[in-house]
Amino acid sequence: MTDVVVVGAGPAGTAATLALLAAGHEVILVDRSRFPRDKACGDGLTPSALGELERLGVDPAVFGGHRVDGLRLVHRGRSQEMPWPGRADEQVTGLVIPRLRFDAGLVEEARRRGARVLEGVAARPVWRSRRLAVEVAGEQYAPRFVVVADGASSPFGRAAGLARDRRSPLGMAIRAYHRSGRSSDRFLECRLGLTDEAGRTVPGYGWVFPLGDGTVNLGVISLTTAGRWRGVKTPPLLRRFVADVAVEWDLDPDPQERPRGGILPAALGIEPKVGPNWVVVGDAGGAVNPFTGEGIAAALLSGRLAAAAIDEAVRTDDPSRLGAFPAELESRLGDHYRVGRGFVSALRGPWVDAAAALVVRSAALSRWLFELTLGPPVRGGLGRVVYRALVGVARRRYGVTRTGIPPTAPS
Ligand SMILES: Cc1cc2nc3c(=O)[nH]c(=O)nc-3n(C[C@H](O)[C@H](O)[C@H](O)COP(=O)(O)OP(=O)(O)OC[C@H]3O[C@@H](n4cnc5c(N)ncnc54)[C@H](O)[C@@H]3O)c2cc1C
Numbered sequence: 001m002t003d004v005v006v007v008g009a010g011p012a013g014t015a016a017t018l019a020l021l022a023a024g025h026e027v028i029l030v031d032r033s034r035f036p037r038d039k040a041c042g043d044g045l046t047p048s049a050l051g052e053l054e055r056l057g058v059d060p061a062v063f064g065g066h067r068v069d070g071l072r073l074v075h076r077g078r079s080q081e082m083p084w085p086g087r088a089d090e091q092v093t094g095l096v097i098p099r100l101r102f103d104a105g106l107v108e109e110a111r112r113r114g115a116r117v118l119e120g121v122a123a124r125p126v127w128r129s130r131r132l133a134v135e136v137a138g139e140q141y142a143p144r145f146v147v148v149a150d151g152a153s154s155p156f157g158r159a160a161g162l163a164r165d166r167r168s169p170l171g172m173a174i175r176a177y178h179r180s181g182r183s184s185d186r187f188l189e190c191r192l193g194l195t196d197e198a199g200r201t202v203p204g205y206g207w208v209f210p211l212g213d214g215t216v217n218l219g220v221i222s223l224t225t226a227g228r229w230r231g232v233k234t235p236p237l238l239r240r241f242v243a244d245v246a247v248e249w250d251l252d253p254d255p256q257e258r259p260r261g262g263i264l265p266a267a268l269g270i271e272p273k274v275g276p277n278w279v280v281v282g283d284a285g286g287a288v289n290p291f292t293g294e295g296i297a298a299a300l301l302s303g304r305l306a307a308a309a310i311d312e313a314v315r316t317d318d319p320s321r322l323g324a325f326p327a328e329l330e331s332r333l334g335d336h337y338r339v340g341r342g343f344v345s346a347l348r349g350p351w352v353d354a355a356a357a358l359v360v361r362s363a364a365l366s367r368w369l370f371e372l373t374l375g376p377p378v379r380g381g382l383g384r385v386v387y388r389a390l391v392g393v394a395r396r397r398y399g400v401t402r403t404g405i406p407p408t409a410p411s
Contacts, residue, residue, distance in 0.1 A: 002026050004310060005134045006147040007123045007156050010039065011296050012282025013149030014106035015303030017115050018056045023311040027115045028143070029107070030136055032122035036104035039151075040260035042175055043102070043217045044068075044188055044209045045095040045296055046374065047084050052300035063105035065097030066212030072187040073366050075356045080366035081187055085374065094188065096209045096217065123150075125160040132160060132278045145277050145310045145322075149303065152263050152283040157270070162280060168269020169226070169290045169344045171204070174234035174261030175219030177211075178242070181250030185210040191245070192356040194220055196237060203229060203347035204293075206241040208249055215256060216249060218242065221264070221293045223344045234261050266290035266344075267337040273326040276319060279306040287333070290340035291373035302329060330400075336376050338394035339387070 004020055006013045009031035017029045031037075045053075045060065053060050070083035086092035111117045118136055126133040126140060133142040150156040164170070188209050194202040204222040211217060220237045222229050238259055246253055270286035273279065281287070282299035289298060309325035359365045368383050377384045 002028050002141060002143040003314065004028070004145045004147060005030065005123075005141050005143045006149055007134060008149035008151055008282070008284065009035070009107050009110070009117070009119075010103060010149060010151055010282060010299065011106065012284070012287070012299035012303040013147065014103070014110050015052065015056055015300040016147045016149060016281055016307045017110045017303075018058065018106075018113065019304045019307030020310065021110070021113045021115060022057070023307065025311065025314065027110075028118060028141060029110055029115045030118045030121060030123045030134070031107070032120070034120040035107045036100045038260070039099040039103060040173070040175055040262040041099045041217075041296075042173075042207055042209050042219055043096050043098050043211070044207075044294070045097065045102075046294060047086070047092045047094055048375065049297035049300060050093065050095060052297055052304065055304060056300070058106065058109055060095055060097065060102070060105075063097060063101050065095040065102070066184075066210060067186070068094045068096055068188050068210070069186045070094075070188070071370055072189045073192065073360055073370065074189060075192040075360040078357075078360045080360055080363055082367055082370050085371050085378070096188070096211050098211065098217075123156055125156055130276050132275060144314065145279070147303070147306055147310070148278060148280040148284050149282050149299075150284050152265055152288075154270075154284040157280060157284045160278075162270055162272070162284065164265055164286060165269045165271065168286060169224050169266040169341055170269075171221055171223045171264035171266055171288065171290075171293045172225050172232055172234055172261065173204075173219055173221035173264060173293055174238050174259050175217055176238060176242070176255040176259035177215050177217055177257060178249075178255055179214055179252035180208075180210070180216040183210050183214050183216055184212050191241075192360065193353055194237060194241065196232075197240075200228075201350070201353045202232070202237060203344065203352070206237075206245070208245060216251075218245065218249075219259075223266075223290065223293060223347065225263075226345075227348070235259065264288045264293045264295060266293070267341045268329065268333060273329065274309075274322045277322075279309065279322055279325050281306045285329075287329075289373070290337055290344050298333065301332070305329060305332075334400065335391045335394070338398050339390045340373075341398060342390065342394045
């Protein structure tokens with residue numbers, strides 16, 4: 001019996017695979033695509049994502065990519081440039097790397113370290129009593145554990161009974177690659193004040209992420225698709241955005257290829273996260289950061305934490321140890337994501353644009369917002385006090401997720 005089958009070879013699935021291999025387990029990694037495969041993404045890796053790769057023993061520099069030193073926040077002609085948070089003596093960096101190359105590099109690393117990789121074949125869930133097994137190309141695999149890492153659309157997860165809490169935020173984003181005279185810029189740029197054709201402020205932002213190879217990745221995101229933003233059409237938003245930034249970024253107005261978009265299930269809003277012999281990681285579990293739409297760091301983190309719980313369950317021969325996974329995820333991301341959920345739900349009405357103008361005029365407010373979106377404050381002081389108060393409000397409003405309760409599988 002194979003120890004683990006991992007369904008989906010994006011960052012979440014490969015992180016789980018690499019961590020399981022490091023702990024000495026046999027892993028089959030399945031993906032319906034053949035690598036290199038593209039994935040709609042801004043291609044931006046924050047320092048947290050790079051930290052996760054380091055923990056997995058992966059040096060992303062070997063995949064190439066362009067180093068970025070922080071964030072430039074822009075709103076109507078004003079801007080604030082902010083280096084990544086960290087100690088003055090640390091060299092904290094981010095990276096912009098096309099997913100085509102990044103994901104293929106991770107899969108290759110998994111293969112090199114001993115994973116059996118099945119590419120170009122979709123997996124299907126099969127129930128054997130309450131245990132999950134996997135069918136691939138007509139063959140059934142009944143491993144001890146299954147890691148569900150099949151991304152935002154999650155066909156495998158949904159067929160296995162996973163469902164999104166409709167009240168949790170679901171973002172929508174689209175990106176394009178354009179040639180640019182500023183491709184070597186050292187900052188990720190996020191531009192607030194995105195508006196639709198009717199002039200309404202979209203609850204999101206536009207981005208320009210330099211790739212250092214003569215091109216930039218640019219795109220737009222609506223952090224919510226609730227209420228009036230239910231049917232938000234991102235292609236026209238993208239066209240307006242490209243026109244807005246074309247001169248400043250010295251853009252070739254024609255994209256390198258057809259723009260691609262996708263959904264972003266955020267705030268851990270997909271349940272359950274764990275079953276009798278399976279765990280759900282990455283976008284399939286709604287791991288996207290609701291503040292920003294960033295999902296690679298949480299995909300890597302959740303993959304690594306899931307592997308640790310599986311390792312513990314194997315070593316103790318006690319499958320209930322899988323319950324440690326959602327509990328750990330909750331303790332690391334739960335409060336921050338609940339505050340993010342509140343933040344997204346507050347992004348409506350004309351005051352949003354006025355607030356953005358205020359933030360971008362103040363270096364201190366910009367930095368506070370920047371750090372808040374990345375994670376819980378690491379330093380003490382007023383920022384932490386405000387954050388704790390927001391956590392209190394968000395806990396009362398959304399409740400604390402129930403975790404670690406293995407559900408009953410569908411019969
Ligand atoms: C436009 C856009 C821009 C974004 N920008 C950023 C950004 O700049 N930075 C950031 O951190 N995040 C960004 N995100 C979010 C980020 O892309 C995701 O959070 C991240 O890819 C999640 O990784 P994952 O491994 O969970 O899923 P994925 O990367 O989607 O991987 C899932 C894999 O599962 C496979 N699969 C699906 N079904 C099956 C099946 N039945 N059998 C086998 N395999 C299957 C798929 O082929 C795929 O390879 C963006 C998202 C979008 C849509």
